[in-house]
Amino acid sequence: DEIREFARGVVESEIEKHAADGIGRVDYALANGGAAVVRHSEAYNVGRGNWYMLTSRNGVHPKANLMLNPSFGEPGQCFPLKGSSGFVQIRLRSEIIPEAITLEHVAKSVAYDRSSAPKDCRISGWLQGKNTDSLIDTENRFLLAEFRYDLEKSNAQTFNVLTSAGSGVIDTIRFDFTSNHGSPSHTCIYRLRVHGYQSDSVSMMAIEP
Amino acid sequence: DEIREFARGVVESEIEKHAADGIGRVDYALANGGAAVVRHSEAYNVGRGNWYMLTSRNGVHPKANLMLNPSFGEPGQCFPLKGSSGFVQIRLRSEIIPEAITLEHVAKSVAYDRSSAPKDCRISGWLQGKNTDSLIDTENRFLLAEFRYDLEKSNAQTFNVLTSAGSGVIDTIRFDFTSNHGSPSHTCIYRLRVHGYQSDSVSMMAIEP
Amino acid sequence: DEIREFARGVVESEIEKHAADGIGRVDYALANGGAAVVRHSEAYNVGRGNWYMLTSRNGVHPKANLMLNPSFGEPGQCFPLKGSSGFVQIRLRSEIIPEAITLEHVAKSVAYDRSSAPKDCRISGWLQGKNTDSLIDTENRFLLAEFRYDLEKSNAQTFNVLTSAGSGVIDTIRFDFTSNHGSPSHTCIYRLRVHGYQSDSVSMMAIEP
Numbered sequence: 202d203e204i205r206e207f208a209r210g211v212v213e214s215e216i217e218k219h220a221a222d223g224i225g226r227v228d229y230a231l232a233n234g235g236a237a238v239v240r241h242s243e244a245y246n247v248g249r250g251n252w253y254m255l256t257s258r259n260g261v262h263p264k265a266n267l268m269l270n271p272s273f274g275e276p277g278q279c280f281p282l283k284g285s286s287g288f289v290q291i292r293l294r295s296e297i298i299p300e301a302i303t304l305e306h307v308a309k310s311v312a313y314d315r316s317s318a319p320k321d322c323r324i325s326g327w328l329q330g331k332n333t334d335s336l337i338d339t340e341n342r343f344l345l346a347e348f349r350y351d352l353e354k355s356n357a358q359t360f361n362v363l364t365s366a367g368s369g370v371i372d373t374i375r376f377d378f379t380s381n382h383g384s385p386s387h388t389c390i391y392r393l394r395v396h397g398y399q400s401d402s403v404s405m406m407a408i409e410p
Numbered sequence: 411d412e413i414r415e416f417a418r419g420v421v422e423s424e425i426e427k428h429a430a431d432g433i434g435r436v437d438y439a440l441a442n443g444g445a446a447v448v449r450h451s452e453a454y455n456v457g458r459g460n461w462y463m464l465t466s467r468n469g470v471h472p473k474a475n476l477m478l479n480p481s482f483g484e485p486g487q488c489f490p491l492k493g494s495s496g497f498v499q500i501r502l503r504s505e506i507i508p509e510a511i512t513l514e515h516v517a518k519s520v521a522y523d524r525s526s527a528p529k530d531c532r533i534s535g536w537l538q539g540k541n542t543d544s545l546i547d548t549e550n551r552f553l554l555a556e557f558r559y560d561l562e563k564s565n566a567q568t569f570n571v572l573t574s575a576g577s578g579v580i581d582t583i584r585f586d587f588t589s590n591h592g593s594p595s596h597t598c599i600y601r602l603r604v605h606g607y608q609s610d611s612v613s614m615m616a617i618e619p
Numbered sequence: 620d621e622i623r624e625f626a627r628g629v630v631e632s633e634i635e636k637h638a639a640d641g642i643g644r645v646d647y648a649l650a651n652g653g654a655a656v657v658r659h660s661e662a663y664n665v666g667r668g669n670w671y672m673l674t675s676r677n678g679v680h681p682k683a684n685l686m687l688n689p690s691f692g693e694p695g696q697c698f699p700l701k702g703s704s705g706f707v708q709i710r711l712r713s714e715i716i717p718e719a720i721t722l723e724h725v726a727k728s729v730a731y732d733r734s735s736a737p738k739d740c741r742i743s744g745w746l747q748g749k750n751t752d753s754l755i756d757t758e759n760r761f762l763l764a765e766f767r768y769d770l771e772k773s774n775a776q777t778f779n780v781l782t783s784a785g786s787g788v789i790d791t792i793r794f795d796f797t798s799n800h801g802s803p804s805h806t807c808i809y810r811l812r813v814h815g816y817q818s819d820s821v822s823m824m825a826i827e828p
């Protein structure tokens with residue numbers, strides 16, 4: 202009976218986590234929460250000649266925010282970039298002290314091909330503030346994480362922020378990938394999440410939901 | 411081995427329930443099933459200046475039906491109303507004898523802030539029929555449930571309909587909240603469901619899906 | 620402890636499968652993956668007078684692809700066809716050697732009514748290639764599967780392809796249903812998936828994602 206209770210408990214907590222956007226962790230890069238892709242390397246045109254795929258706002262591809270929103274786990278719900286290296290820059294929902302990054306690709310069991318998954322990755326972050334100029338002093342950027350996305354592990358992989366990053370406040374991150382898992386033509390990003398917390402002073406200034 | 415079978419059984423039935431719109435219970439307030447928000451107190455303008463957010467049909471905000479459809483459990487998929495008290499009126503998919511109400515907010519683990527969750531709630535119901543006038547004799551309204559949404563419990567909370575409501579047939583409900591969990595500016599409704607059954611005569615008249 | 624580990628293992632693998640588009644199996648009929656409904660018997664107009672429901676491309680109803688994409692498991696996310704018999708023809712994402720077919724209806728626990736579920740079904744497949752003429756020699760069609768959708772079993776039911784089909788390459792399938800579970804007016808198809816694999820030569824020609 203004790204075991205039965207235990208089994209039930211494990212099931213309930215795992216399903217609760219799954220039901221809470223997959224991993225049960227706050228995501229400050231969620232597009233529905235106010236985050237947005239603000240810059241990226243050249244998009245890969247998977248297009249089937251659809252003209253609307255070519256329109257964009259400020260050079261940001263209309264499909265870019267697919268990488269900042271959840272999906273059912275089926276193939277195709279990603280943002281494809283040209284080549285095997287590139288970058289994406291994301292304005293977060295609010296200023297936070299970052300703690301971890303989650304990179305997700307389509308699950309092995311339903312994928313047609315996973316050679317487009319990013320491999321060697323590097324995340325940096327900084328406080329852009331109201332500075333609308335996209336350039337910012339490199340000395341103010343933090344290296345948040347460097348990791349390799351591993352095709353043999355679970356498809357959503359979480360990496361803690363380096364202690365060297367201290368506890369600096371950021372509102373923007375840049376995701377650079379320098380290689381992928383074999384595709385010469387493109388690299389697909391299914392979802393990138395940024396976890397952390399708002400410091401007291403920060404959250405006091407941001408009453409809006 | 412017996413235990414293993416048991417564990418597998420628990421897992422399968424819990425996942426089946428989860429896969430069936432989260433709780434595995436028929437919902438007569440589902441927008442995709444034909445239900446609709448028909449009236450509400452003033453909407454809260456979360457807007458980022460998007461003009462389309464301001465358009466509406468018959469005074470009903472275009473975002474209102476977000477509270478009658480499923481989502482991935484991420485923050486933002488809700489209908490925000492101004493202030494800490496207010497109401498929403500919902501035309502159900504069909505005439506039913508109501509049995510229970512489920513109120514759902516975003517899960518604690520992924521929420522930015524849960525002060526906008528409704529707290530003290532009251533649900534009433536009646537048969538509006540073809541009477542398009544939104545007023546109806548108060549004596550014909552049933553009090554279906556009175557409850558407090560508890561932030562410490564599971565994020566989808568189900569409340570049985572009061573026995574005092576008898577087994578009257580209804581096609582419309584009104585959800586009133588008189589307080590929330592702290593936000594002075596707005597209250598968010600993630601999802602409201604109405605469970606029950608169609609009486610034999612009722613279902614005979616409604617052959618449509 | 621051994622049992623606890625076992626319970627945790629079962630839970631994790633079942634949730635992983637669920638998170639991977641429900642059943643954790645590659646689907647070559649996924650609309651988001653490039654597949655499309657190309658022909659069908661007359662659609663059933665559930666419509667509420669919405670003119671946009673009536674527009675179509677090449678005689679294919681705009682709602683048709685609902686049956687080739689995932690949903691939350693709630694009622695309504697289906698393609699309704701007129702009457703109790705009919706057919707749908709689907710161009711797959713790529714050429715494959717088919718292994719199994721999955722037919723899914725809304726789960727019993729959340730359904731308003733399941734009399735619109737298909738009952739006696741038959742799937743055939745062939746290689747259409749660049750032949751845009753919708754007719755093809757009947758002798759080149761394979762019977763892939765014949766089955767009855769059973770309302771008492773799990774709502775997603777998988778049927779292996781008949782061994783008589785050999786291992787012929789196909790890029791198109793046709794789903795015929797000759798009866799449903801009781802509705803005289805219409806039959807709803809929630810989702811149809813086609814499982815299989817690309818032969819080496821086939822996948823070499825198809826580098827695109």
Ligand SMILES: [K+]
Pocket residue numbers: 267268269270271272278279391392
């Ligand atoms: K996505």
Ligand SMILES: [K+]
Pocket residue numbers: 476477478479480481487488600601
């Ligand atoms: K919702």
Ligand SMILES: [K+]
Pocket residue numbers: 685686687688689690696697809810
């Ligand atoms: K569907």
